[in-house]
Amino acid sequence: MTKATDQDRVLIFDTTLRDGEQSPGATMTHAEKLEIAELLDEMGVDIIEAGFPIASEGDFRAVSEIAERSKTAVICGLARANFKDIDRCFEAVRKSARPRIHTFIGTSPLHRAIPNLTQDEMADRIHDTVTHARNLVDNVQWSPMDATRTEWDYLCRVIEIAIKAGATTINIPDTVGYTAPMEKAEMIRKLIETVPGADEVIFATHCHNDLGMATANSLAAVAGGARQIECTINGLGERAGNTALEEVVMALKVRNDIMPWRTGIDTTKIKHISHRVATVSGFPVQFNKAIVGKNAFAHESGIHQDGMLKNKETFEIMRPEDVGIAGTALPLGKHSGRAALRDKLKTLGYEVGDNQLKDLFVRFKELADRKKEVFDDDLIALVRIEEDDE
Numbered sequence: 001m002t003k004a005t006d007q008d009r010v011l012i013f014d015t016t017l018r019d020g021e022q023s024p025g026a027t028m029t030h031a032e033k034l035e036i037a038e039l040l041d042e043m044g045v046d047i048i049e050a051g052f053p054i055a056s057e058g059d060f061r062a063v064s065e066i067a068e069r070s071k072t073a074v075i076c077g078l079a080r081a082n083f084k085d086i087d088r089c090f091e092a093v094r095k096s097a098r099p100r101i102h103t104f105i106g107t108s109p110l111h112r113a114i115p116n117l118t119q120d121e122m123a124d125r126i127h128d129t130v131t132h133a134r135n136l137v138d139n140v141q142w143s144p145m146d147a148t149r150t151e152w153d154y155l156c157r158v159i160e161i162a163i164k165a166g167a168t169t170i171n172i173p174d175t176v177g178y179t180a181p182m183e184k185a186e187m188i189r190k191l192i193e194t195v196p197g198a199d200e201v202i203f204a205t206h207c208h209n210d211l212g213m214a215t216a217n218s219l220a221a222v223a224g225g226a227r228q229i230e231c232t233i234n235g236l237g238e239r240a241g242n243t244a245l246e247e248v249v250m251a252l253k254v255r256n257d258i259m260p261w262r263t264g265i266d267t268t269k270i271k272h273i274s275h276r277v278a279t280v281s282g283f284p285v286q287f288n289k290a291i292v293g294k295n296a297f298a299h300e301s302g303i304h305q306d307g308m309l310k311n312k313e314t315f316e317i318m319r320p321e322d323v324g325i326a327g328t329a330l331p332l333g334k335h336s337g338r339a340a341l342r343d344k345l346k347t348l349g350y351e352v353g354d355n356q357l358k359d360l361f362v363r364f365k366e367l368a369d370r371k372k373e374v375f376d377d378d379l380i381a382l383v384r385i386e387e388d389d390e
């Protein structure tokens with residue numbers, strides 16, 4: 001198990017403003033980044049990765065201003081494995097009360113081939129750059145990019161070097177969403193068991209969603225001993241995205257019986273930040289997205305609506321209020337039944353008897369066959385027509 005004062009606590013590291021913004025077309029303005037950082041801080045995110053300071057003047061300014069303004073969260077910037085990146089990153093995060101430098105290098109054979117470094121040359125680079133970062137700040141995160149496709153012995157070797165050079169968090173990225181839950185859990189467990197000094201640092205998990213397994217892989221990593229989950233709001237991120245913050249946080253909350261770890265997130269703030277990230281990034285949330293999709297707490301079929309009217313636990317495993325959604329929705333459509341129609345009419349101020357309900361239900365079904373959703377105004381019109389006919 002990795003170092004942490006409280007072994008039940010999982011740190012939430014949000015990278016919406018860095019990995020999320022790397023999503024093609026998701027660029028945010030300076031003001032929008034400040035707003036999202038403030039919302040992340042308020043909701044209890046432990047570490048905010050605010051950007052990649054060397055990438056552009058705009059990123060540098062955003063990271064510096066977020067560092068200056070943030071109240072509680074650790075503010076982190078990303079840097080490649082060279083002194084120039086690390087120095088620029090330090091300049092950006094230094095005004096934070098709790099700055100972190102996150103430096104990384106691709107360690108798999110495919111990634112080592114790009115700078116054309118031998119294993120030994122890369123190991124030396126890792127030693128020198130982590131040492132340099134640690135001379136600037138106390139809080140240094142190191143990532144072997146593409147860890148899940150790196151040779152096991154080499155991965156253990158470079159992690160040991162990074163720990164000895166002063167890294168305080170070791171992140172294990174599944175850069176291309178290649179791993180699977182059983183493999184990721186076992187990998188973290190074995191790393192913690194094998195690498196000398198591993199019990200002195202926090203292990204983190206950073207998953208991408210190329211095979212749709214980012215949430216499952218992140219939770220498996222925690223089961224294996226990781227105590228920091230890297231994620232983004234709405235799962236925004238490169239290609240198929242990153243682990244969605246709302247999914248891991250709610251999974252840990254709802255299934256705490258089998259996953260006994262907690263986060264410090266105020267879950268009632270989830271819906272609002274999800275909406276703001278969708279708006280500023282221009283990436284709408286799919287209707288059936290877990291937790292924050294428009295349909296996540298909506299029930300249209302007759303059987304489901306009838307069940308929900310009798311007991312909400314029949315078809316909901318969490319309360320919409322717990323994620324900041326006003327309540328369950330029972331939209332009326334062609335699959336809806338009489339119970340939901342009667343309930344809706346009641347909320348609109350119409351108490352109807354059984355015979356009137358029977359007639360209205362026939363008219364309602366005719367209309368629902370023609371329309372995707374029957375709205376309040378449609379129902380009021382139906383009641384009026386029905387009353388005129390009597």
Ligand code: KIV
Pocket residue numbers: 019104143145146171173174175176206208
């Ligand atoms: O996916 C990845 O490997 C990354 C690293 C920079 C941590 O985003």
Ligand code: ZN
Pocket residue numbers: 019173175206208242
């Ligand atoms: Zn990533």
